[in-house]
Amino acid sequence: MAGEKVNRISLTEKDYQGAPTTMCRGCGHDAISASVIRAFFESSVDPRKVIKLSGIGCSSKTPAYFISQSFGFNAVHGRMSAVATGANLANHTLISIGVSGDGDTAAIGLGNFCHMMRRNVNITYIVENNGVYGLTKGQFSATADKGSVMKGGKVNDMPAIDLAELAIVMGATYVARSFSGDRKQLAPLIQGALAHKGSAILDVISPCVTFNNHEGSTKSLKYVKEHLDPIHDVDFIPPYENIEVDYEEGTDQDVELHDGSRIILHKLGRDYDPSNKMQAVAAIHAAVAEGRFLTGLIYYDPTRPEFIEDLNLCETPLAELGQDMLQPRAELLDQINAEFMK
Amino acid sequence: MESPAINDLNICIATENGTGSASANNILFKAIFKMGIPCSSKNMFPSNIQGLPTWYQVRACADGYMGRKDVIDVMVMFNDATAAKDIYRVRDGGLIIYDDSTPLSPNLKRDGVQYLGVPANKLIQKIVPASPLRTKQRNMIYVGALAYLFGINMETIKEVLEDTFGKKPAVIESNLICIEAGYNYMKDKGFTQTMARLVAIPNGNKGKIITDGNTTCALGAIFGGVAIVSWYPITPSSSLAEAMEYYFPRLRKTKEGKATYAIVQAEDEISAASMVLGAGWAGARAMTSTSGPGLSLMNESIGLAYFAEMPGVFFIIQRGGPSTGLPTRTQQADIQLMYYASHGDTRHIILIPHDMKSSFDFSRRSFDLAERFQTPVFVMMDLDLGMNLWSSDPLVLVKEPFDRGKLVTAEQLEQWEKQGKKFRRYFDADGDGIPYRTIPGNMHRHAAYFTRGSGHDSDAHYSEDEKDYKETLDRLRRKFETARKYVPEPIIETADGAKTGVICFGSSYEPVREARDRLRLSGVKTDHLLLRALPLTEEVREFVAAHDRVYLVEQNRDGQMAAIFKEEWPELGAKIGSVLIYDGLPVTAGEIVRQIKAHEANLRERVGEWRERKLIASV
Numbered sequence: 001m002a003g004e005k006v007n008r009i010s011l012t013e014k015d016y017q018g019a020p021t022t023m024c025r026g027c028g029h030d031a032i033s034a035s036v037i038r039a040f041f042e043s044s045v046d047p048r049k050v051i052k053l054s055g056i057g058c059s060s061k062t063p064a065y066f067i068s069q070s071f072g073f074n075a076v077h078g079r080m081s082a083v084a085t086g087a088n089l090a091n092h093t094l095i096s097i098g099v100s101g102d103g104d105t106a107a108i109g110l111g112n113f114c115h116m117m118r119r120n121v122n123i124t125y126i127v128e129n130n131g132v133y134g135l136t137k138g139q140f141s142a143t144a145d146k147g148s149v150m151k152g153g154k155v156n157d158m159p160a161i162d163l164a165e166l167a168i169v170m171g172a173t174y175v176a177r178s179f180s181g182d183r184k185q186l187a188p189l190i191q192g193a194l195a196h197k198g199s200a201i202l203d204v205i206s207p208c209v210t211f212n213n214h215e216g217s218t219k220s221l222k223y224v225k226e227h228l229d230p231i232h233d234v235d236f237i238p239p240y241e242n243i244e245v246d247y248e249e250g251t252d253q254d255v256e257l258h259d260g261s262r263i264i265l266h267k268l269g270r271d272y273d274p275s276n277k278m279q280a281v282a283a284i285h286a287a288v289a290e291g292r293f294l295t296g297l298i299y300y301d302p303t304r305p306e307f308i309e310d311l312n313l314c315e316t317p318l319a320e321l322g323q324d325m326l327q328p329r330a331e332l333l334d335q336i337n338a339e340f341m342k
Numbered sequence: 343m344e345s346p347a348i349n350d351l352n353i354c355i356a357t358e359n360g361t362g363s364a365s366a367n368n369i370l371f372k373a374i375f376k377m378g379i380p381c382s383s384k385n386m387f388p389s390n391i392q393g394l395p396t397w398y399q400v401r402a403c404a405d406g407y408m409g410r411k412d413v414i415d416v417m418v419m420f421n422d423a424t425a426a427k428d429i430y431r432v433r434d435g436g437l438i439i440y441d442d443s444t445p446l447s448p449n450l451k452r453d454g455v456q457y458l459g460v461p462a463n464k465l466i467q468k469i470v471p472a473s474p475l476r477t478k479q480r481n482m483i484y485v486g487a488l489a490y491l492f493g494i495n496m497e498t499i500k501e502v503l504e505d506t507f508g509k510k511p512a513v514i515e516s517n518l519i520c521i522e523a524g525y526n527y528m529k530d531k532g533f534t535q536t537m538a539r540l541v542a543i544p545n546g547n548k549g550k551i552i553t554d555g556n557t558t559c560a561l562g563a564i565f566g567g568v569a570i571v572s573w574y575p576i577t578p579s580s581s582l583a584e585a586m587e588y589y590f591p592r593l594r595k596t597k598e599g600k601a602t603y604a605i606v607q608a609e610d611e612i613s614a615a616s617m618v619l620g621a622g623w624a625g626a627r628a629m630t631s632t633s634g635p636g637l638s639l640m641n642e643s644i645g646l647a648y649f650a651e652m653p654g655v656f657f658i659i660q661r662g663g664p665s666t667g668l669p670t671r672t673q674q675a676d677i678q679l680m681y682y683a684s685h686g687d688t689r690h691i692i693l694i695p696h697d698m699k700s701s702f703d704f705s706r707r708s709f710d711l712a713e714r715f716q717t718p719v720f721v722m723m724d725l726d727l728g729m730n731l732w733s734s735d736p737l738v739l740v741k742e743p744f745d746r747g748k749l750v751t752a753e754q755l756e757q758w759e760k761q762g763k764k765f766r767r768y769f770d771a772d773g774d775g776i777p778y779r780t781i782p783g784n785m786h787r788h789a790a791y792f793t794r795g796s797g798h799d800s801d802a803h804y805s806e807d808e809k810d811y812k813e814t815l816d817r818l819r820r821k822f823e824t825a826r827k828y829v830p831e832p833i834i835e836t837a838d839g840a841k842t843g844v845i846c847f848g849s850s851y852e853p854v855r856e857a858r859d860r861l862r863l864s865g866v867k868t869d870h871l872l873l874r875a876l877p878l879t880e881e882v883r884e885f886v887a888a889h890d891r892v893y894l895v896e897q898n899r900d901g902q903m904a905a906i907f908k909e910e911w912p913e914l915g916a917k918i919g920s921v922l923i924y925d926g927l928p929v930t931a932g933e934i935v936r937q938i939k940a941h942e943a944n945l946r947e948r949v950g951e952w953r954e955r956k957l958i959a960s961v
């Protein structure tokens with residue numbers, strides 16, 4: 001369309017759209033999809049190099065609603081982390097984005113999720129966290145806060161699993177929290193995650209307007225907005241943009257990512273160093289104790305190798321190797337036969 | 343006095359596990375093999391690391407039967423805990439070798455067998471200083487005793503020690519001393535037996551290999567181009583993945599020393615299966631190996647792979663179930679769990695090796711089938727095949743191009759579009775039920791599609807439409823029908839004019855071969871069909887149809903394979919008699935013969951009854 005803004009690979013933001021959404025009107029998940037679209041557009045990612053993965057849930061349906069030119073894989077409930085691991089091993093040149101829910105990630109898929117991070121599999125993993133099971137109509141999830149009230153009045157008496165904290169402890173190397181309604185913060189955080197090599201976990205609070213948006217819920221739109229506590233404002237600067245930012249010494253922090261791009265964190269009132277693991281965990285604890293949602297880039301570790309490096313994989317994606325590389329010579333089998341004769 | 347049987351001997355060694363008997367048993371087995379005598383071994387070990395009973399049977403068989411022998415000729419009674427039962431396991435006229443460092447307690451005496459004592463504990467105390475090694479090397483004493491008694495010469499034993507411990511002369515020496523101690527003790531005492539002799543057969547096993555099925559499956563997969571292995575430890579399948587860990591670095595590195603494979607020990611079997619799906623979807627050959635409990639956990643993922651059509655190979659090394667069952671004993675009781683794995687209407691391709699060569703070959707071919715049919719493929723093994731040592735002709739790599747099935751590249755898509763053809767992921771363009779497939783990384787604008795385990799139409803769009811749903815289910819069934827033409831055909835052996843057929847598969851093959859020979863000698867001629875895959879093929883139907891009755895031998899309680907036959911061909915169901923062996927031990931020919939004879943006797947009785955009834959009715 002004439003006049004529409006194009007990115008470096010001549011695509012418009014529209015080119016990153018997907019099928020029409022089937023989420024409830026006003027669902028946080030749709031807002032997150034919009035941020036995903038924005039991030040991919042802004043980072044000029046070629047949709048043909050992207051794979052979209054998910055589990056089961058309302059949230060897990062959303063990969064169908066962005067970037068329809070990319071391959072998608074809607075797995076079974078809770079298994080996206082493992083499926084993504086397999087796909088990453090098969091072709092590490094693809095850019096993986098996973099979308100999951102708090103049920104999918106923090107309950108049925110918790111084990112697989114932890115082990116994906118433990119391996120530091122390269123992925124941008126977004127948890128659309130609404131504190132309930134949307135698709136099965138409103139049961140509490142494992143991220144529901146203690147004391148939060150269900151639509152029918154039932155009170156949750158179990159402590160919540162904090163996914164950002166869990167991610168830090170389990171070995172994820174890029175951990176952020178954000179809010180579905182804050183595209184200004186979320187889109188650059190997704191861009192940063194895409195540039196990062198390793199497990200990038202984004203715990204995005206995403207109110208379920210149908211089952212968890214009432215008085216007494218700590219994940220309602222109103223409650224969340226009132227309790228957001230951003231650590232910093234976030235800007236993303238792609239590697240090809242050599243621009244000078246308004247960089248203020250002592251106020252702004254410049255985080256360099258694997259591909260040369262940068263994230264600029266503009267301080268908001270407090271000193272915060274995302275490379276300090278203990279500080280990150282402490283900050284989360286303090287915020288949880290006071291009922292605040294700490295948002296921003298909470299933790300970042302550029303030093304840990306991603307999974308495929310640990311495995312010493314060859315450069316060509318395993319999926320693209322031919323028989324000449326995959327089938328050893330027959331003489332080698334003869335040698336083994338000879339050993340079996342002993 | 344009876345003259346000794348030549349090269350026909352079944353020795354059972356009873357020990358405690360964790361005492362190093364595996365090493366001693368291995369040396370004994372390999373020495374007999376090295377003499378050129380056809381031989382086999384069966385290890386009946388506990389699911390435990392130390393202190394529970396284990397039995398190892400070595401069978402020398404001039405006639406070349408590799409199945410477990412029904413009767414035990416010699417019992418090496420080195421486990422006090424099982425001795426009271428072990429004395430009755432040996433046949434009348436058999437021989438019991440025991441440690442007589444302390445006198446044999448009266449309750450361990452029985453009539454009709456010969457006892458020979460060797461003071462293993464005392465001998466070992468003289469040779470080996472007190473250490474954990476002492477218990478281990480105590481077992482070498484019986485190797486020496488047996489060698490003397492049955493005629494294995496010490497030179498052969500030395501060669502085996504060198505083959506086994508090649509670069510460790512001290513280990514060779516220390517074992518040799520213990521073996522010699524056992525040998526010399528028997529000799530000095532002038533002990534003899536007259537039941538059997540082992541006589542070397544020059545070049546008897548020349549060119550033969552010894553290996554186990556888990557190793558050959560591992561090698562088959564590596565030569566079949568597997569790129570991603572994800573697994574979770576479980577007996578009896580672990581040694582398959584471990585063999586891959588061992589051989590991969592040697593066989594599959596680039597010139598730069600980089601890996602052309604990834605092997606991952608997953609956190610559970612659900613993850614292992616899911617990784618296989620992700621990898622298969624993204625275009626790599628991927629596999630996992632497990633046994634019953636793992637397969638139970640994998641069911642949901644297998645259903646997804648079936649419904650969304652992704653390749654993946656699942657090696658199932660069966661053990662005794664249900665639940666934890668008997669982890670270290672053999673069974674064929676997961677046939678239906680494989681065949682119908684997952685909820686909903688599903689059916690799967692299963693390849694069934696029966697020996698070392700076929701396990702190598704089917705393992706390699708399974709990846710072609712998985713890609714051709716874009717579906718999970720099972721390689722059905724069992725503990726007997728997978729973990730016992732078998733002698734075999736060398737493995738052969740059949741050189742043929744990988745079959746990647748209907749995989750469409752970007753260039754092909756470009757061509758298609760020029761011809762006005764569209765890529766439709768789940769559209770049955772060829773009428774064989776197999777659609778065309780693209781993989782991520784394909785840079786064509788129209789290559790991408792959305793994979794899901796929920797309802798979808800021919801273009802891979804989400805759909806809850808009843809027509810789309812039914813069409814998908816019907817096409818998947820069509821695809822399964824197509825598979826009948828691709829799976830390994832059965833191997834049929836006929837005897838002149840036989841009216842009775844025997845069908846078996848997997849590790850039952852060797853004992854069935856032996857059983858048929860015995861039946862023939864007793865006047866029952868049988869034809870044989872070795873089943874090598876599911877779905878069943880036309881040859882199998884014809885075989886059943888052509889015989890008056892057919893005995894289907896399988897290692898489970900409920901006749902799981904027979905049920906599949908009957909579901910497929912209800913009209914032939916009445917012809918099928920089941921021979922069911924499910925005690926967890928490797929099958930013996932004797933049990934097969936016994937059950938077939940019982941069936942035949944029943945049959946005669948029933949025919950008699952029927953005639954009588956008919957007579958009465960006609961009165």
Ligand SMILES: Cc1ncc(C[n+]2csc(CCOP(=O)(O)OP(=O)(O)O)c2C)c(N)n1
Nearest residue numbers: 057058059077101102103104132133134135
């Ligand atoms: C094995 C299995 N168990 C249960 C379900 C039912 N189920 C579907 S979605 C869902 C919960 C989804 O919750 P969440 O991941 O938080 O996603 P949301 O809908 O809230 O976005 C459940 C339990 C299933 N699909 N599979």
Ligand code: SF4
Nearest residue numbers: 024027058134208209
């Ligand atoms: S039920 Fe909740 S989570 Fe699901 S689409 Fe509706 S608002 Fe969103």
Ligand SMILES: [Mg+2]
Nearest residue numbers: 101102130132
């Ligand atoms: Mg949820």
